[in-house]
Amino acid sequence: MVGGVHPNFYPEQTLADIEPDVVGIGEGEETLLQLLDHARDRRFEDVDGICYRQGDKAVRTRPRTLMRSIDALPLPARHLLPVEDLVMSDRLSDTDLRMAHTMFSRGCPFPCRFCAAAQTRIQYRSGASARRELVDMIERYGIEGFAIVDDNFIVNKNKVRDICTSITDLHLRWSALSRVDTVDESLLADMARSGCLEIKYGMESGSPKILKAMRKNITPDHIRRAVQWSRSAGISVKLFLIHGYPGEDRQSTGETIDLLTELAPHIDRVSLFRFVPLPGTYVYDHPDEFDLHGTSSQPGWKGDWSQYHIHHNDTHWWGTDEQFAAVQAGYDELASLVSTLWPDRHESGPSLPTAR
Ligand code: B12
Ligand code: SF4
Numbered sequence: 001m002v003g004g005v006h007p008n009f010y011p012e013q014t015l016a017d018i019e020p021d022v023v024g025i026g027e028g029e030e031t032l033l034q035l036l037d038h039a040r041d042r043r044f045e046d047v048d049g050i051c052y053r054q055g056d057k058a059v060r061t062r063p064r065t066l067m068r069s070i071d072a073l074p075l076p077a078r079h080l081l082p083v084e085d086l087v088m089s090d091r092l093s094d095t096d097l098r099m100a101h102t103m104f105s106r107g108c109p110f111p112c113r114f115c116a117a118a119q120t121r122i123q124y125r126s127g128a129s130a131r132r133e134l135v136d137m138i139e140r141y142g143i144e145g146f147a148i149v150d151d152n153f154i155v156n157k158n159k160v161r162d163i164c165t166s167i168t169d170l171h172l173r174w175s176a177l178s179r180v181d182t183v184d185e186s187l188l189a190d191m192a193r194s195g196c197l198e199i200k201y202g203m204e205s206g207s208p209k210i211l212k213a214m215r216k217n218i219t220p221d222h223i224r225r226a227v228q229w230s231r232s233a234g235i236s237v238k239l240f241l242i243h244g245y246p247g248e249d250r251q252s253t254g255e256t257i258d259l260l261t262e263l264a265p266h267i268d269r270v271s272l273f274r275f276v277p278l279p280g281t282y283v284y285d286h287p288d289e290f291d292l293h294g295t296s297s298q299p300g301w302k303g304d305w306s307q308y309h310i311h312h313n314d315t316h317w318w319g320t321d322e323q324f325a326a327v328q329a330g331y332d333e334l335a336s337l338v339s340t341l342w343p344d345r346h347e348s349g350p351s352l353p354t355a356r
């Protein structure tokens with residue numbers, strides 16, 4: 001059985017690609033239990049949210065409705081995994097605190113065109129549920145901190161506050177990912193009080209033109225404010241960048257370089273990724289609109305999904321050779337700035353050849 005983001009978008013193709021018995025579509029917790037009930041008789045037709053083979057046909061059952069509340073789920077069965085896969089001491093900002101990863105929400109309602117998690121319903125856990133999991137991890141593993149790996153933790157401020165107030169007295173340190181336009185000074189102060197030590201923002205670009213094209217719907221001023229407010233609250237800042245979105249040119253790269261240079265004294269870490277038209281995103285689904293070539297929805301596809309890797313990415317995805325050359329040169333410039341300004345605190349992929 002397989003499931004997850006990619007199979008959700010392409011169940012029939014996944015069935016053909018890796019030949020599992022069943023592909024799960026949508027939330028899997030209830031589906032799995034029902035599948036196991038039918039493991040022996042193999043009567044899957046009444047299990048919602050799956051795709052499976054019937055003879056030589058791929059059959060999809062009714063869609064699975066989203067759970068009304070993810071609070072009712074039991075805690076993850078971490079005890080079934082080796083402890084070294086769960087508890088680490090080199091993953092929480094610059095600390096060596098014993099930490100684990102967790103999720104307090106699912107989904108993201110925003111429409112970013114490069115993101116495979118876009119426009120999904122957001123569901124939060126309650127503060128009580130978050131606390132229960134953290135207390136369990138303190139007792140079992142002695143954690144001193146945790147990283148919230150939700151796509152976009154800060155969408156509903158009331159829900160975030162509920163979690164913050166419920167966990168303050170545990171004295172854990174934590175980090176999370178967010179947009180820059182959903183935070184404010186008072187929320188950041190509450191987060192800092194409850195132990196937040198680092199926030200990772202999706203800045204993506206310093207160019208208003210590219211931010212608009214991405215439907216990121218933020219401006220350089222949103223970025224400046226979020227960075228400044230976070231630092232004033234005592235929270236370190238990590239920025240995520242995407243370089244090479246369709247339309248990127250020397251000018252837009254220059255704007256990113258200028259904004260990064262301006263904000264550098266307040267930024268602790270940077271991750272620089274190259275744009276990839278990830279399957280399931282708006283860009284991927286509209287190859288003509290973005291002058292894409294070589295994606296799996298187009299002729300010439302060789303069936304190698306591994307080329308959709310944001311670091312090991314040597315593909316000329318869109319536009320003319322001249323545009324590609326400009327993107328390559330821009331990337332090299334940006335990557336060199338990032339490695340100069342944050343010598344031990346950056347992440348970026350290798351630079352690439354300029355020919356297709
Ligand atoms: C954590 C994470 C990582 C971690 C993974 C750590 C680990 N050891 O698992 C790291 C940092 C390593 C990582 C790497 C990458 N990631 Co990542 N990652 C995520 C993230 C944030 C959460 C994934 C997760 O665990 N979710 C929690 C689980 C419970 O949810 P779920 O997988 O969706 O499963 C639910 C259902 O799908 C279903 N289900 C799942 N399995 C099954 C099985 C069955 C049988 C059934 C019935 C149901 C079922 O039930 C679950 C609960 O309801 C997602 C974002 C997201 N929204 O999911 C991105 C995401 C999955 N990653 C993404 C990408 C692109 C990558 C990379 C390719 C990036 C790169 N380097 O180029 C690599 C690929 C690594 C690889 N080798 O595969 C994209 C995928 C896009 C796409 N089109 O597939 C996502 C969606 C981010 C995004 N917003 O675009 N990633
Ligand atoms: S990039 Fe962030 S804000 Fe945009 S859709 Fe994805 S998770 Fe949501």
